Amino acid sequence: MSLESFFGLESDQPMSESAFEAFKEKMAAAAAQIAAIKKEESKQKKKEDELMKILLFFVKTSHKTELVLLISRALEQNIPANFILAVVLLGNPEIQQAVGHHLLLPGQVEAFEANPDDKALVFFNAKDETMPLKIKIELDSWIKNMIVQADENPQKLVKTAYDRQMIEIEDENHFGDTKYEERKEVRKVLIQLFAFVMRDFLESRGVSEDHEKLTEFAEFILTGIVKKTEENLDQRRFLGGEVSDPI
DSSP, X not given: OOGGGSTTOOTXXXXXXXXXXXXXXXXXXTHHHHHHHHHHXXXXXXXXXXXXXXXHHHHHHXXXXXXXXHHHHHXXXXXXXXXXHXXXXXXXXXXXXXXXXXXXXXXXXXXXXXXXXXXXXXXXXXXXXXXXXXXXXXXXXXXXXXXXXHTTSHHHHHHHHEEEEEEEEOOTTXXXXXXXXXXXXXXXXXXXXXXXXXXXXXXXXXXXXXXXXXXXXXXXXXXXXXXXHHHHHHHHHHXXXXXXXXX
C-alpha cells in the first residue's frame, strides 16, 4: 500500500496550505455522505457518560496493552470520549457493535464492484489497486465518521485536541515589551492513537506499512479535521450563533 497516493501528502514536508485546501475540498465533497451519516447517528446518539462506559469497559477487557495505554492518556487530556471511540472504531468490531456503527456493511464491497464509477469513496481512489477495495471502504468510512464525531462536541474537541505553546517573538529592534504568539499542534497522543489503530488494522488484514508514513498520515488527517472543526466554530461565532463552553 502506498499512502503517497493520498492527496497532498508529502512524506518529507509538513502539511502545506495547498494540502489543507485540498483536504477542505475533499471534505466538501463528503458533505452529502456526512449528512446521511449524521441522520443515522442521531438515532443512535448516546450521552457522553454512556460512551465513557463503553470506552472504559473496552479498556478493562482489551488485551491490546499499547492501545489501552494510549486511550488512557487521551482520556487524561479530557479529549471527548466520542472522538476517542471514533478513532478506536477501526478494527475493533466489539466497539462498533457497542456504539451501533459499523464501518463495513453487508454487501457493500459487492455494491462498489458492481458500480466501479461510483464516487462514494471520498478519501481514497477506488481505482487504485495498491490497496484492496474492502480496506479502502473501511478506512474511508472511518475517516468520515471521525469528521462527524468531531462536530458532535466541537468546542471540547478544539480545546483539548491541541497542544498549545506561547512562543516568544524575536524583536529585531530589541525595543518594547516581549511579544508572544500561540502555536498549536494536534496532541501527540491522538496522533499515536490514530497511527497505532491503523497499523493494527492493516496488519490484521495482511498489509504492512511504514510506521513513519502512518504517523505522518495520522497527523495530516487529524490536523485537517481539528482545523476544519475550529473553522466551523469560528464561523458560527461570526454568524452570532451560541457556542457554549463544554468544560
